[in-house]
Amino acid sequence: MSLLEIVQKCDSAPYGPLTDYYTFTAHEGTPLGYLTPLVVKELKKETDTVAVDDEKKTVTILAQLDTCEKRTEAFVRLGDKWRAAKLFDVLEGWRNEKYAIYNPTGTVYFLMERAVTAxxxxxxxxxxxxxxVPGKTAKDARIWVPRRALNKPTWPGYLDNTVAxxxxxxxSLWxxxxxxCGEEAGLEPSYVEPRLTSxxxxxxxxxxxxxxxxxxxVIQPEVEYVMDLEMDEATIPAPADGEVESFELHTVDRVLELIKEGKFKPNTALITIDFLIRRGVIGVEQPGYVDILCHSHRKLPFPLLK
Incomplete structure (x- = not known):
């Protein structure tokens, strides 16, 4: 596959109006996400939490849920109920971890279980x-590439970014x-903090x-904060939490081969391509260069973390 095709596998939702989907909106109408008809079918039963408008194709959080706490509690109950009923396979990956959904001012509108967000x-x-590990030139650098554990529920055995x-x-992001870095690669904060660059x-x-x-x-809008960790020859990352099978140190050329062979998880392929563009390894002579950049930095139509 070409690098453009690789990036398009990640930024894979069509551009333009998504007429087959419903829009998930805040109580005052701010768009928050996209919903499939399968999910909307279940949401029509949740009349104490949302209102469904089939004509406008919207699902709106009820105005009576007028605080962050009330909205969070409502969606915790909904998620717990759906999980108990085994309505969706994605809920088998329950994390007991909350993600924040933001309003247009960048403040938290409510919290949602990670597994439910998709x-x-x-x-x-x-x-x-x-x-x-840097080399004499950018093309001489080598990259630490982990292989995801074979028991991972998503993308088992695929290649990944060093840490994610x-x-x-x-x-916080930092x-x-x-x-x-500690959990996935066994790297101590004292090593990471002075070497990590946003x-x-x-x-x-x-x-x-x-x-x-x-x-x-389902459509998944994602923002990934990208960081570089410049490492020395002597430091070798090691699997620490069971999510990684192994680490290998690859040349830039080998990494590009593995990307084109489809060995990387889609979003980590995109992020590795972004790294190689920023380092000057991939330049303007690359076919589809501008489209690669556009697909890597898509404007999302929803409120974001400020």
């Missing part, structure tokens, strides 16, 4: 870190990054399938 198509946030993790509430974000709308009869047709 069903509501709300924006989620992660931190992705590329650990690399979702940003749960109320953790706190999450340092914590994940380098930007990528954003995309991911959809695994366009078959609306399939639960995987």
């Amino acid at each position: 069903l509501f198509g709300v924006v989620t946030y992660g931190v992705h870190i590329v650990g690399f 993790g979702g940003v749960g509430y109320p953790a 706190e999450t990054a340092v914590k994940e 380098t930007g974000v990528v954003s995309y709308l991911y959809r695994a399938t366009d078959d609306l009869s399939d639960e995987l047709s």
Whole structure:
């Protein structure tokens, strides 16, 4: 596959109006996410939490849920009920971790269980870190690439970024990054903190399938905060929490081969391509260069963390 095709596998939701989906909105009408008809069918039973308008194709949080706490409690109850009833496979990956959904001012509108967020198509946030050993030139750098554990519920055995993790509430981005380095790669905060550099974000709308009869047709808007970790030759990351099978140190050329062979999880392929663009390894001569950049930094139509 070409690099553009790889990136499009991650930013895979169509551009333009998503007429087959309902819009999930705040009580005053602010769009918060996209909903599949499968999810809306269940939401029509939740009349104490949302109102469904089939003509406008909207699902709106009731105005009576007029505080962050009330909204959070309502969606905790809803998630617990759906999980107990085994309505959706995604809920088998329950994390007991809350993600924040924001309003237009960038403040928290309510909190939602991480496993439930995919069903509501709300924006989620992660931190992705590329650990690399520099060389004489950017093309001489080597990248630490982990293989996901074979028992992972999603993308088992695929290649990943050196360290990655979702940003749960109320953790900060930096706190999450340092914590994940310890949990996933066995790297101490005293090693990570002076070497870790924040380098930007990528954003995309991911959809695994366009078959609306399939639960995987949910649309997932994601913002990933990207960080670089410059490492020395002597430091070797090691699996620490069971989520990683192994780490290998690959040349840039080998990493590009593995990306094109489809060995990477889609969003981590995109983030690795972003790293190689920022380091000057991939340049303007790359076919589809502008489209690659656009698909890596998609404007999301929902309120975001400020």
